[in-house]
Amino acid sequence: MYAISLGDDGAELRPLEPWHAEEFLAHLDRGRQFVQQYISFGATATDAASAREILQSYADKKAADTGSLHGVWLDGKLVGGLLFRIFDAERGNCELGCWLEPAAAGRGLVTRGARVLIDWAVDERGMHRVEWYAASVNEPSVNVARRLGMTREGVLRERYPYRGVRQDTEVWAVLAEEWRAARARADR
Known part of the structure; x- marks a missing residue:
């Protein structure tokens, strides 16, 4: 389908589909403890x-939009992902989220991938x-929101x-x- 380069380091954003199940499981197994800290599907994907x-x-x-x-x-190996957990085209609202295995953390992969998806x-x-x-308590995720220029609107306590x-x-x-305004400033 598509493979979008995320930079010169061999990183790509691609669709993650059912036929990737074995690769997805191997990826989760490599970083299960890390991913499960905040993402529940790390605990539910236990076999192919x-x-x-x-x-x-x-x-x-995706089929239902x-x-x-x-x-x-990264270099042909699945190391994480991004998702539109909610995508409401009719109302013009969506929720973007992410996960990453520890070996790929700290490279800006999530931020770069999120920019591509937000642009789209x-x-x-x-x-x-x-x-x-x-x-x-998920500082890496909060920091991605900051790097994306998002506004912190509040905290849902003990949600x-x-x-x-x-x-x-x-x-x-x-x-x-x-x-769009932030992107225009960056392009100057």
Whole structure:
């Protein structure tokens, strides 16, 4: 389908589809403890069938135009991904999220991939608002929102229980007009 270069380091953004189940499972196995800190599917994909089920659920969302899953590959190896957990074209709102295995952290892969997806959502699909939710203790995710120029809109205190602890969730967002203006400033 597509492979979008994320820079000179061999990183690419590609669709992550059901036929990637074995590769997806191997990727999760490499970083399961790290991924599971904040992402629940790290715990639910335990074999090829359950990995395929997760990927199929996002293929179904893609077909319904309500979400999508995109893998980040580094030198041909799946190391993480980005997803539109929610994609509401009618209302012009979407929620972008991410995960990454530890060996790929600190390279800007998520930020670069998110920029590609936000550009697409805003320019091609007419999204008005792109949201980013992160557990307050998930500093890498919060830092991605900052690097993307999103505005922290608030904290949903003890929003959901995860792994036995009620997590505070930060809500970050960028509006299409803000995204375009920031991109124009960067292009100068």
